Amino acid sequence: MRARAARALDEILDSRAPADSFLATAAGEDPRDRRFLRELVLGSLRWLRRLDWVIEAAARRPVEEIDRKALSPLRLGVYQLLFLDRVPSHAAVDEAVADARRRGCHRGTAGFVNAVLRRVAAGRQIEAWPVDVEDPIARLAIEESHPEFLVRRWIACLGESRTRALLAANNTRRPLHLLCLDEPEVLIRELAEEGVRCERSELAPRGLKVVEGEARATPAFRRGAFYIQDAASQAAAVIPPPDRGERVLDSAAAPGGKSFSLTSTGATIRVTALDRSLRRLGRLRENQSRLGRITPITVADAALAPFAESFDRVVADLPCSGTGTLARHPELRWRLSDAEFERLAKAGLRMLAGLVECVRPGGLLIAITCSIEAEENDEVVAELLASRPRLTLVTLEKSLLPPLDGHVAGLGKWQVLPTSENDGFTVHALRRT
Numbered sequence: 001m002r003a004r005a006a007r008a009l010d011e012i013l014d015s016r017a018p019a020d021s022f023l024a025t026a027a028g029e030d031p032r033d034r035r036f037l038r039e040l041v042l043g044s045l046r047w048l049r050r051l052d053w054v055i056e057a058a059a060r061r062p063v064e065e066i067d068r069k070a071l072s073p074l075r076l077g078v079y080q081l082l083f084l085d086r087v088p089s090h091a092a093v094d095e096a097v098a099d100a101r102r103r104g105c106h107r108g109t110a111g112f113v114n115a116v117l118r119r120v121a122a123g124r125q126i127e128a129w130p131v132d133v134e135d136p137i138a139r140l141a142i143e144e145s146h147p148e149f150l151v152r153r154w155i156a157c158l159g160e161s162r163t164r165a166l167l168a169a170n171n172t173r174r175p176l177h178l179l180c181l182d183e184p185e186v187l188i189r190e191l192a193e194e195g196v197r198c199e200r201s202e203l204a205p206r207g208l209k210v211v212e213g214e215a216r217a218t219p220a221f222r223r224g225a226f227y228i229q230d231a232a233s234q235a236a237a238v239i240p241p242p243d244r245g246e247r248v249l250d251s252a253a254a255p256g257g258k259s260f261s262l263t264s265t266g267a268t269i270r271v272t273a274l275d276r277s278l279r280r281l282g283r284l285r286e287n288q289s290r291l292g293r294i295t296p297i298t299v300a301d302a303a304l305a306p307f308a309e310s311f312d313r314v315v316a317d318l319p320c321s322g323t324g325t326l327a328r329h330p331e332l333r334w335r336l337s338d339a340e341f342e343r344l345a346k347a348g349l350r351m352l353a354g355l356v357e358c359v360r361p362g363g364l365l366i367a368i369t370c371s372i373e374a375e376e377n378d379e380v381v382a383e384l385l386a387s388r389p390r391l392t393l394v395t396l397e398k399s400l401l402p403p404l405d406g407h408v409a410g411l412g413k414w415q416v417l418p419t420s421e422n423d424g425f426t427v428h429a430l431r432r433t
């Protein structure tokens with residue numbers, strides 16, 4: 001299992017694909033092994049910078065000078081020693097050394113892995129490896145295992161205490177949330193009978209938080225009683241709530257979360273799903289079939305959407321940096337850069353500009369991202385408004401019920417930051433006049 005984890009860690013750090021795609025489960029795999037693999041890989045990705053700090057201190061050399069074949073076994077070993085209680089030290093050390101050998105490290109390097117991990121095992125608590133860096137922001141970035149440029153930009157826009165809360169939230173394990181397609185209270189009782197304990201979500205009107213049990217393994221999942229979706233993602237989709245009979249274009253729809261959340265409100269709406277990725281639309285179709293919510297699907301570039309003035313609401317869940325989802329997708333934090341924010345902002349603006357013509361006069365254009373960066377949200381919308389005088393920002397307060405009304409963050413803007421419960425999302429609601 002640890003050898004598989006080391007391989008996955010290498011592959012994820014060399015790739016831009018989601019970590020999940022490297023953690024696919026083999027048929028018949030024991031659920032405990034599956035959970036351990038995910039814990040090792042996602043935990044090591046989350047704490048990568050802190051792990052490297054410890055490795056450098058224990059090895060007395062920078063990680064760049066360590067044989068790459070030894071680095072993943074070392075990182076996984078340190079993660080188990082300092083962040084997991086139930087793994088005996090000898091198991092963490094011996095497995096890492098054995099794995100380094102299997103990966104072709106020569107004897108000297110395997111001995112080095114052994115020596116470093118024994119040093120860490122001797123002081124088996126994170127406090128034994130203090131970050132003695134003078135610059136407080138650089139120190140915070142290492143302590144909370146985030147890229148330093150990101151911590152600097154968040155402190156500049158959010159202030160220190162909100163940034164600290166955000167960093168801590170990004171390092172927690174998120175609970176699983178379900179979007180109920182059945183009546184929530186009925187589903188809570190049904191899942192309880194199937195060994196899954198849930199509570200109502202504090203944020204999403206039709207959301208449940210799984211407190212205990214394997215929701216995916218239940219008959220309720222198979223018969224399509226719920227969709228697995230973060231509470232903030234569910235909530236963002238219904239800002240503002242749809243009216244009965246609305247014709248909706250979900251213009252970046254796959255794998256379907258925003259459409260499912262919109263159709264679960266009880267207002268009978270008609271959704272057309274569009275996405276440019278055929279592969280992701282395949283997943284959307286599978287989800288639609290399980291949930292019994294088949295809608296028309298179009299494969300196209302949203303910027304060149306083949307419709308004119310036909311929708312009451314156009315939802316654009318834009319491709320983005322995902323800075324609101326760093327707890328769930330820890331690999332993303334090591335792939336971010338200012339240039340990446342700029343590239344994504346341009347792509348988002350291009351999509352929104354192309355979609356304006358699909359909104360009927362008086363209808364809504366809703367821009368959603370799971371990013372909390374101004375470049376990908378506020379600045380894109382400001383640029384769009386400057387070039388499209390027929391668009392205006394919508395006053396949201398009156399149309400939202402508690403607790404959603406508590407997250408209005410300005411004219412036409414709704415935002416939740418990541419917490420230990422949910423991801424971060426930003427929504428801008430515009431009306432075509």
Ligand SMILES: C[S@@+](CC[C@H](N)C(=O)[O-])C[C@H]1O[C@@H](n2cnc3c(N)ncnc32)[C@H](O)[C@@H]1O
Pocket residue numbers: 251252253254255256257258259274275276277280300301302303317318319320351
């Ligand atoms: C954030 S994901 C959408 C998630 C989805 N709305 C949900 O809630 O499950 C962004 C989607 O945008 C799609 N996409 C990216 N650029 C696009 C474009 N120019 N036109 C249409 N779809 C695009 C991607 O294929 C991806 O499926």
